[in-house]
Amino acid sequence: MTAARTELLSLLRERAARLGDTPLISDESGSTGAGELVERVDAKARALRAAGAGPGVLVGTLGGPAAEFVSEVFAILATGAVAVPLSRRLTPWELGRLGERCPLDLLWTPLESPSALPFPAGDCGARRLTSHREPSRRPPGPAETARRPAFEAAATAQLTSGTTGHPRVALRSAAALLAEVENYRAALALGPDSRLLCPVPLQHAYGFGLCALAAPLAGAHVRCTAPDRPRLLLREIADDGVTLFVGVPPLLRLLARSARSLPPKGRPVGFLSAGMALDAHTAELVAARLGGHVGQVYGTTETGPICVTRPAPWRPEVTGPGAPLPGVEVRLSPVPDTGDDAGKATGTGRLVTVVSRSAMLGYAERDTVDTTPLRGGFTTGDLARWEEGRLVLTGRLSTCINVAGVKIGPEEIEAVLLAFPEVVSCLVSGADDPVLGQRIVATVTPGTVDLAKLERFCRERLSPSWVPHAFASVAHLPTTETGKVIRPRTGPPGQPGRPDSEDK
CATH class of the missing domain: 3.40.50.12780 (ANL, N-terminal domain)
Incomplete structure (x- = not known):
């Protein structure tokens, strides 16, 4: 185990020794004290080791309930494996899609979760550990689970997706x-x-x-x-x-x-x-x-x-x-x-x-690291x-919009739109134009926004070249889990276009 992993775990144990049962993490499922959190970490680390977790092994964990997620992250760190934080809403389709780029070796989920790897690898309280390998076919001992030598320096593998349809996996070290x-x-x-x-x-x-x-x-x-x-x-x-x-x-x-x-x-x-x-x-x-x-x-x-x-x-x-x-x-x-x-x-x-x-150390690409x-x-x-x-x-x-060779930053226009009292969310994008190259399109929510007043509001605050050429209102705009509006690469909302950028 690296010195940085050891220090992360030592910090947690020091907090447990000082705080005891003082609540450290809570959510709708209840409160968990520092001492209890460490006990969960130790129990889950034992289950992981029994399933073959170790350096270079990718172990997914769903982001809730909070104490379960946090204890699993530290348990994965304790085994030397690589923690892959995932949405608690992870669907089987999304799990399969992740596997196309960076297949998981093990996965922690709630007992009732529809998302799981094919084979059981053990339970720990209300959580289930599943594996990509059938138990009867796994060699005994710590080499049970497939290892990727290129990932051995990694402590986490975090998905960058959110505003992009093609997630990348960023590998980061314990340091x-x-x-x-x-x-x-x-x-x-x-x-x-x-x-x-x-x-x-x-x-x-x-x-x-x-x-x-x-x-x-x-x-x-x-x-x-x-x-x-x-x-x-x-x-x-x-x-x-x-x-x-x-x-x-x-x-x-x-x-x-x-x-x-x-x-x-x-x-x-x-x-x-x-x-x-x-x-x-x-x-x-x-x-x-x-x-x-x-x-x-x-x-x-x-x-x-x-x-x-x-x-x-x-x-x-x-x-x-x-x-x-x-x-x-x-x-x-x-x-x-x-x-x-x-x-x-x-x-x-x-x-x-x-x-x-x-x-990060680089992006995970199957069994290699892209640096x-x-x-x-x-x-x-x-x-x-x-x-x-x-x-x-x-x-x-x-995201810059090219209007007759002049680059326009949509974020600055969006800041003005958000200052209009009726606007809840907005998106400024470029639409292809045969004369200008692109024209500026502003889409706002909700659908009841007075667009004529909004245009006047913008003209009072923006230079003429930055005023949107077209305004539209819709009931809602697609967002990520954090509420960030998903920005298409080309075309206004509702028209064909590719997602723009990684989630930051």
């Missing part, structure tokens, strides 16, 4: 996880007095790094809950002594619009935003309607967190996710000239490249600029 844990702990001042409310999926890179790893290892209590009941979330924030709400911009807007009154005066709750750039209107809503402080996380599945700003009183002049974390280098380079006027009058910033201690994307640092595809040492995100290279 990368340890660096992520320390960065979150220090940046957010996590400790036993911290209480986090987490409605984001635990298998998502944001929820995984912060709520499944960093918070428990800091002794912070994490309560996991569903994101679709804003009034209940508001009550929990008010009544439960929450210090940090782990959110994404769409959910923060929903909470703010559902609030009927300001929370009682006292220590303000910190509202953390990640998954997509935080627009100024959403930050203002959090401050004005929820009385909260605002913080941001910028990162990718491939790199871990890049910037983390601790929640603080909102100030309009402070934009972006802040300065890079310790051990993280961010370089901004000119947008490559592809010969189609890509660099002409972009006004959208420069391309972000990251070198980080918490970065090509890491040469010279990982290029995220995001566009940004520096403002007084702070990184300010301005868009994504792949």
Whole structure:
């Protein structure tokens, strides 16, 4: 076992020794103390070893119930195997699709789950372990399960999918996880007095790094809950002594619009935003309607967190996710000239490249590791600029709309659309045009938005070349589990087009 794995497990045991039965993780299924969590880790590690888990073995685990998921992640780490965090809604079709690129060797699921590997490998409480190999055909001992030598340095294999139809699997080492844990702990001042409310999926890179790893290892209590009941979330924030709400911009807007009154005066709750750039209107809503402080996380599945700003009183002049974390280098380079006027009058910033201690080893491709994307640092595809040492995100290279050779960043237009009171969510995309190359199409929800007023609103705030050429309203837009609108590569919503980018 590597030194980093040993340290991660030692941190958990130290917390158990200090906290005992103090609740560490809770959700609708109940609360689990630090001591009980370690007992589950040990029991599941024994079951995994009996099934042949070890270095290079891929072990999937579904992202809920929370304590089951977290204990399985640490149990997998204890065996030297590779943890693959998966959605608790995983379907058999999705499991099969994952197997086309990165087949699992073992899988933890609830007893009643329809998703499982073909053969049983043991039960542990309310969880079932299944294997891709028939028991009678497995050799005895720890070599039972197929091993991939190329994956032996990996501790996790995290799916990057969400806004893309073709998921990739990012392999990360235990040392990368340890660096992520320390960065979150220090940046957010996590400790036993911290209480986090987490409605984001635990298998998502944001929820995984912060709520499944960093918070428990800091002794912070994490309560996991569903994101679709804003009034209940508001009550929990008010009544439960929450210090940090782990959110994404769409959910923060929903909470703010559902609030009927300001929370009682006292220590303000910190509202953390990640998954997509935080627009100024959403930050203002959090401050004005929820009385909260605002913080941001910028990162990718491939790199871990890049910037983390601790929640603080909102100030309009402070934009972006802040300065890079310790051990993280961010370089901004000119947008490559592809010969189609890509660099002409972009006004959208420069391309972000990251070198980080918490970065992945590479992408899993069947039994090999593709390290090509890491040469010279990982290029995220995001566009940004520096403002007084702070990184300010301005868009994504792949989402830019080419209007007569001028690159338009849809994210900046979307920020204006979201400031219109009737708009709940939006998507700005490019539609092919025989004269302009592309024209700008804005689609908003709900379907009752007054589009004439919305167009006037945009014309008052955007330069003429940035005003959408067409507006449309729909009842809803497709989103990922974290509420991020799925962006088509070409064509407005409802027209043929490929998904655009990896989930960040």
